[in-house]
Amino acid sequence: MLFEGYGRQLWNGTLETIQLALLSLLLAFVIGLIGAAAKLSRNRWLSFPAMIYTTLIRGVPDLVLMLLLFYSFQDWLNRLTDALNQQQIDIDPFVAGVCVLGFIYGAYFTETFRGGVLAVPKGQLEAAAAYGLTDWQVFHRVLFPQMMRFALPGISNNWQVILKATALVSIIGLHEVVRAAQDAITGTSSKGAYHAFFFLAVAGLIYLILTTFSNLAFMALERHYSIGIRRSEK
Amino acid sequence: MIRSRNVNENHLQQTRPLTLSSAFLTFALSLDVLRRIGQERVPAIVLFFTLMSWSLCVSAKDWKVIRFGVDPSYPPFESKAADGSLVGFDIDLGNALCAKLNAKCVWVENDFDGMIPALQARKIDAVLSDMSVTEKRLQQIDFTGKISYSPTRMVAKAGSNLLPTAESLRGRNIGVEQGTIQETYAKIYFEPHGVNVVSYQNQDQVYADLKSGRLDASLQDEAQASIGFLRTPEGEGFGFCGPELQDPKILGSAAAIGLRKVDTDLKNALNNALAELLKDGTYQTIAKKYFDFNIYGN
Amino acid sequence: MTELIQQYWQQYLFGTPGHPTGLVVTLWLTAASVGLGFVLAVPLSVARASTNRWLSVPVSFYTYIIRGTPLYVQLLLLYSGVYTLDAVRATPFLNAFFRDAFNCSILAFTLNTGAYTTEIFAGAIKATPYGEIEAARAYGMSNFALYSCIILPSALRRALPAYSNEVILMLHATTLAATATVPDLLKVARNASSEYYLPFVAYGIAAALYLCISFTLIWFFRKAERKWLAYLR
Numbered sequence: 120m121l122f123e124g125y126g127r128q129l130w131n132g133t134l135e136t137i138q139l140a141l142l143s144l145l146l147a148f149v150i151g152l153i154g155a156a157a158k159l160s161r162n163r164w165l166s167f168p169a170m171i172y173t174t175l176i177r178g179v180p181d182l183v184l185m186l187l188l189f190y191s192f193q194d195w196l197n198r199l200t201d202a203l204n205q206q207q208i209d210i211d212p213f214v215a216g217v218c219v220l221g222f223i224y225g226a227y228f229t230e231t232f233r234g235g236v237l238a239v240p241k242g243q244l245e246a247a248a249a250y251g252l253t254d255w256q257v258f259h260r261v262l263f264p265q266m267m268r269f270a271l272p273g274i275s276n277n278w279q280v281i282l283k284a285t286a287l288v289s290i291i292g293l294h295e296v297v298r299a300a301q302d303a304i305t306g307t308s309s310k311g312a313y314h315a316f317f318f319l320a321v322a323g324l325i326y327l328i329l330t331t332f333s334n335l336a337f338m339a340l341e342r343h344y345s346i347g348i349r350r351s352e353k
Numbered sequence: 354m355i356r357s358r359n360v361n362e363n364h365l366q367q368t369r370p371l372t373l374s375s376a377f378l379t380f381a382l383s384l385d386v387l388r389r390i391g392q393e394r395v396p397a398i399v400l401f402f403t404l405m406s407w408s409l410c411v412s413a414k415d416w417k418v419i420r421f422g423v424d425p426s427y428p429p430f431e432s433k434a435a436d437g438s439l440v441g442f443d444i445d446l447g448n449a450l451c452a453k454l455n456a457k458c459v460w461v462e463n464d465f466d467g468m469i470p471a472l473q474a475r476k477i478d479a480v481l482s483d484m485s486v487t488e489k490r491l492q493q494i495d496f497t498g499k500i501s502y503s504p505t506r507m508v509a510k511a512g513s514n515l516l517p518t519a520e521s522l523r524g525r526n527i528g529v530e531q532g533t534i535q536e537t538y539a540k541i542y543f544e545p546h547g548v549n550v551v552s553y554q555n556q557d558q559v560y561a562d563l564k565s566g567r568l569d570a571s572l573q574d575e576a577q578a579s580i581g582f583l584r585t586p587e588g589e590g591f592g593f594c595g596p597e598l599q600d601p602k603i604l605g606s607a608a609a610i611g612l613r614k615v616d617t618d619l620k621n622a623l624n625n626a627l628a629e630l631l632k633d634g635t636y637q638t639i640a641k642k643y644f645d646f647n648i649y650g651n
Numbered sequence: 652m653t654e655l656i657q658q659y660w661q662q663y664l665f666g667t668p669g670h671p672t673g674l675v676v677t678l679w680l681t682a683a684s685v686g687l688g689f690v691l692a693v694p695l696s697v698a699r700a701s702t703n704r705w706l707s708v709p710v711s712f713y714t715y716i717i718r719g720t721p722l723y724v725q726l727l728l729l730y731s732g733v734y735t736l737d738a739v740r741a742t743p744f745l746n747a748f749f750r751d752a753f754n755c756s757i758l759a760f761t762l763n764t765g766a767y768t769t770e771i772f773a774g775a776i777k778a779t780p781y782g783e784i785e786a787a788r789a790y791g792m793s794n795f796a797l798y799s800c801i802i803l804p805s806a807l808r809r810a811l812p813a814y815s816n817e818v819i820l821m822l823h824a825t826t827l828a829a830t831a832t833v834p835d836l837l838k839v840a841r842n843a844s845s846e847y848y849l850p851f852v853a854y855g856i857a858a859a860l861y862l863c864i865s866f867t868l869i870w871f872f873r874k875a876e877r878k879w880l881a882y883l884r
């Protein structure tokens with residue numbers, strides 16, 4: 120047997136990793152959009168907390184933040200529901216992991232989107248407004264597609280980081296690939312000396328495959344969002 | 354300032370357009386909502402009501418569901434089988450208790466040092482992970498009656514002539530699991546005298562480093578070391594060194610189920626169920642499956 | 652909470668003489684990994700940017716593997732995986748090297764930061780204006796003179812913003828050493844949290860200390876940019 124009976128656990132771990140990464144990406148994306156809007160807003164009550172948020176989150180290591188938030192999250196929610204005299208809302212570890220990762224990488228996405236929005240030439244927005252387009256139309260037809268073009272390398276970078284950060288989530292107890300590999304190592308420890316190296320190499324290979332596919336997907340996305348743009352060299 | 358790594362190279366080619374704008378509509382909508390936030394005072398109230406009406410899975414105060422916290426790196430008390438399921442003495446005992454209480458047992462895996470914070474944060478309702486009753490722990494949480502007793506003993510390479518004393522271990526590495534009474538003991542009696550005490554996240558890692566030679570000795574529960582390590586092919590070449598350690602204040606008197614101090618109803622329910630298990634012989638049946646001696650102690 | 656700070660403040664900052672823990676260990680890990688990574692990356696980036704396939708392909712393979720897998724997996728491989736191989740146990744030097752958790756961590760971090768730094772520097776080298784290289788060749792400069800006088804100084808300057816980012820990310824990455832039993836800042840925070848059951852306070856102090864170091868590094872790199880990228884201002 121190739122994986123000594125742990126193949127199923129490794130496969131489940133891979134699926135869990137992908138789910139965790141995708142859901143965290145979604146949450147971080149939304150938080151990033153909101154955060155970027157807040158940071159770019161002229162209202163001090165919005166831009167200042169947003170600046171504090173990005174500075175704090177990006178200045179502290181992810182692992183420390185994860186450990187900090189993992190227990191505190193449930194604790195604060197308990198206090199909230201207690202104060203409102205509601206029944207306790209249980210956060211299962213997977214949801215907690217998603218929330219923590221989304222919250223942390225939301226700060227990185229905030230910066231990415233902020234950079235993207237700032238890179239769109241202001242003249243275009245002015246011209247669109249001069250033509251009488253509504254706010255929503257300006258955003259949807261002029262700002263957003265061009266912002267995506269500038270933000271896409273940053274988004275792709277952040278996605279890769281989120282994917283690799285799911286390995287850290289195994290430290291707070293979620294059952295993803297690295298945890299599955301470690302269980303496999305413990306379970307097969309009598310089978311020989313090489314098994315630790317083997318299972319960890321398998322875990323690494325799984326991540327390599329995931330990042331390779333992500334790279335290809337993002338290259339395709341970049342091509343889509345760069346349609347009509349002529350490159351300066353070549 | 355701080356950005357993420359993985360700089361991708363840009364390639365430009367003409368290709369068929371993908372339709373993604375519908376997927377991004379939702380995200381764009383959230384952006385639009387926030388633009389209005391600066392003008393209106395709506396959101397805080399909206400958030401409150403959303404939270405209040407948002408009841409996901411609910412923890413029952415009538416104890417129809419009991420969440421047990423367990424650290425499955427401690428065979429035969431608790432460990433993980435190849436298919437990922439939890440097995441062990443504590444698992445069987447917990448399931449039997451739940452059966453007696455007509456409740457559903459949910460097993461939550463957690464690192465041992467995070468058990469008490471998890472209990473206090475109400476991530477779990479009880480700790481059933483071979484946790485000993487000590488004064489220090491009693492300051493934070495409450496315990497049921499005794500469920501097992503096993504002393505602490507040191508394991509090292511057979512024939513190494515090491516003793517569980519500071520003089521014998523001076524300059525050497527001794528491994529313990531973080532958050533256990535053995536860690537407290539080692540930190541109080543060994544570390545100030547020049548012994549290098551290394552704490553690990555779980556017991557598996559302790560044995561892995563003991564086997565590989567990074568550790569000279571390890572300190573853990575005697576029954577666990579004997580059945581879960583020394584009698585397995587893993588533990589070949591290792592053995593107990595020195596006698597059982599005596600220190601009731603630090604090492605506690607027995608292992609029991611940890612509970613929050615406010616949950617007196619759960620404590621009474623579990624104590625009653627435990628008494629019934631002892632009386633009708635279920636406890637002994639379960640214990641015999643894993644131990645060839647009396648794990649309950651006197 | 653005050654009890655926690657009273658008992659652990661020394662361990663958080665510098666530990667005991669002969670047994671350093673906490674902040675000093677984190678700083679030492681960061682400095683060693685970044686320094687060794689830099690030394691590793693400069694020749695590798697030259698190879699990576701080279702037109703000679705025999706040089707660039709192995710290096711790009713190395714960076715592809717390292718950048719495609721999480722640092723945690725790499726650390727586990729070097730800490731738990733490698734030491735179980737019989738070949739390593741048999742050789743006395745390798746045995747002594749991998750036995751120490753500290754060495755394993757520094758090796759893992761160096762290889763990781765080396766790969767990322769190689770890519771950063773290679774990108775900067777490739778962005779060198781071609782006219783400068785033409786002029787250098789017209790002057791009859793040898794390859795070595797070309798690299799040491801023309802390409803590398805300008806490339807390293809160009810790479811400074813991205814490299815500063817990388818150094819800060821490496822500081823964050825050193826927290827992983829705690830999982831390999833190295834007594835760095837996170838490990839001390841974990842010990843404190845495990846003893847006093849106050850995770851928020853224990854990790855909060857560690858977070859505050861990391862924030863201080865991050866700000867110091869950012870300030871330091873801003874000064875460096877003022878000096879070395881002065882021509883851009």
